[in-house]
Amino acid sequence: MTATYPTVAFEEFSVAQQRTLVLIKPDAVRRGLVGEVLARLERKGLRIDQLRLRTMDAALSDAHYAEHVGREYYEGLKAFMTSGPLVSLVASGDEAIPVVRKLAGATDGRKAEPGTIRGDFSVSNQQNLIHASDSEESAKREIDLWFAS
Numbered sequence: 001m002t003a004t005y006p007t008v009a010f011e012e013f014s015v016a017q018q019r020t021l022v023l024i025k026p027d028a029v030r031r032g033l034v035g036e037v038l039a040r041l042e043r044k045g046l047r048i049d050q051l052r053l054r055t056m057d058a059a060l061s062d063a064h065y066a067e068h069v070g071r072e073y074y075e076g077l078k079a080f081m082t083s084g085p086l087v088s089l090v091a092s093g094d095e096a097i098p099v100v101r102k103l104a105g106a107t108d109g110r111k112a113e114p115g116t117i118r119g120d121f122s123v124s125n126q127q128n129l130i131h132a133s134d135s136e137e138s139a140k141r142e143i144d145l146w147f148a149s
């Protein structure tokens with residue numbers, strides 16, 4: 001005899017809707033991995049609210065990476081980030097900020113867990129395919145910076 005299970009609608013308890021800024025970096029665009037990264041965000045259940053192909057200039061790099069300006073790796077990072085088009089987007093959903101950070105994986109692709117975007121596609125501490133806001137404060141600042149107009 002086949003058991004039947006009634007469909008029950010569950011309401012999730014107290015989930016925080018968040019918006020986060022994602023950059024699909026120039027290495028991902030060059031390697032044809034834009035679709036792969038977008039698909040992972042979508043399959044996870046996040047919404048894409050805004051999406052744009054754009055090339056970063058030096059001023060936008062300095063503003064976006066303000067806390068990194070002056071670090072020994074910053075000039076290399078700026079050269080990389082301004083080297084070609086990237087995709088900027090706003091993703092939203094339940095706890096979207098930590099969820100996307102987890103999908104991205106650790107900064108260094110060599111150390112990032114397999115199953116994460118960086119862990120599956122990067123062996124670099126710089127060319128690591130994706131940027132994702134790290135807090136509500138950064139998300140607000142970065143969304144304003146990239147999508148003010």
Ligand code: CDP
Binds near residue numbers: 077126128130131
């Ligand atoms: O992107 P994430 O927040 O994981 O890392 P971060 O420490 O905030 O660094 C920002 C970005 O700078 C990284 O994603 C790398 O692309 C780059 N970076 C680098 O080129 N060399 C380093 N030693 C550290 C970071």
Ligand code: MG
Binds near residue numbers: 134
């Ligand atoms: Mg960071």
